[in-house]
Amino acid sequence: KVCLRKPQRLLAVKAELNNVKSELQSEREKRIELQYTQNVTSRVQEGLIAKSAQLDDDVGNLHDVAAHLNTSIGNLRSTVESNKRERIELQDVTSVLREVTTKLQADSSLLNQSSNELHKKCSELALEVGQLQNFTSDINVDSLLDEETFKLSIAPLQLQMAKLNVTCRRRCENGTACNPLAHLYGPQYLLQANQSKGDVVTNWYTGTGQWFSPILREGMTYSDGYITVPKQGVYYVYGQLFYNPSWIAFCGFRIEAGRTIVLFSSGSQIAEEELRGQYSGQMITLNEGETLGMRIES
Numbered sequence: 001k002v003c004l005r006k007p008q009r010l011l012a013v014k015a016e017l018n019n020v021k022s023e024l025q026s027e028r029e030k031r032i033e034l035q036y037t038q039n040v041t042s043r044v045q046e047g048l049i050a051k052s053a054q055l056d057d058d059v060g061n062l063h064d065v066a067a068h069l070n071t072s073i074g075n076l077r078s079t080v081e082s083n084k085r086e087r088i089e090l091q092d093v094t095s096v097l098r099e100v101t102t103k104l105q106a107d108s109s110l111l112n113q114s115s116n117e118l119h120k121k122c123s124e125l126a127l128e129v130g131q132l133q134n135f136t137s138d139i140n141v142d143s144l145l146d147e148e149t150f151k152l153s154i155a156p157l158q159l160q161m162a163k164l165n166v167t168c169r170r171r172c173e174n175g176t177a178c179n180p181l182a183h184l185y186g187p188q189y190l191l192q193a194n195q196s197k198g199d200v201v202t203n204w205y206t207g208t209g210q211w212f213s214p215i216l217r218e219g220m221t222y223s224d225g226y227i228t229v230p231k232q233g234v235y236y237v238y239g240q241l242f243y244n245p246s247w248i249a250f251c252g253f254r255i256e257a258g259r260t261i262v263l264f265s266s267g268s269q270i271a272e273e274e275l276r277g278q279y280s281g282q283m284i285t286l287n288e289g290e291t292l293g294m295r296i297e298s
Helices: 002-137 147-153 155-173
Strands: 181-183 215-217 221-223 226-228 233-243 250-257 260-268 276-286 291-297
Touching: 233 250, 233 260, 233 291, 250 276, 260 276
Parallel strands: none
Antiparallel strands: 181 215, 221 226, 226 291, 233 276, 250 260, 250 291
16 A cells, blocks of 8 residues: 555656646746846837937927027018118119109200200300491591591491490399300500510400490409300300501411410401401300410411
């Protein structure tokens, strides 16, 4: 009985050992699986940490991009506002330019009107001077031997000159616009004793209250043989003299603007004891401050 019971206990122990072994194996597998799970979990955590860091970097980059976008939007708004202001300023400048253009057109019309009036007045003056020239060309005397005879011979001319002087004064004193005007009269002997051929004539009448008083209007001045022009413009410049061929065989004159000869007239003896006249005139552009002077050639 004893021998029979012993193997049975051994079998039971063996079976129990197998069970324990199986449990240990199962526990070991569980531990391996747990360790694998822990490793996987650790790797996942590391990946999540890396992803979180990357997300943090991306969020930082997004913040930078957002800040840059905000700055760009601010600059764009400033540019738009500046463009609006520039557009308003451009509209203002355009309005001013339109006003200036309108004013210039009006000034141009006035200038054209003034130019037409100037040409008209110059034509009238030229006509009067032409009439005066025609009048004086008819003067014939048998003898011009002394100053008294000379004065009597040009008495009609004095009357015509007086009429011209009165006409000029009325034009400038009747309240209407008057252009610059100068007219000088000379005595019988234009050259003084200390002057010679080619010298500037300085022996002009300068007194007032006489028919031969100088006519100086609208800024025209005279000094030492020269007329000074007050402003730039187109002027009718003329000159005239009378001489007796019985005294001199040749006589002429030239008018200079500065050092430039703008008029020249000369004559020669045609008939004895006949008073001759020399006249020349034309439209000339003169600058402000320019001077006019006459020189005698004989």
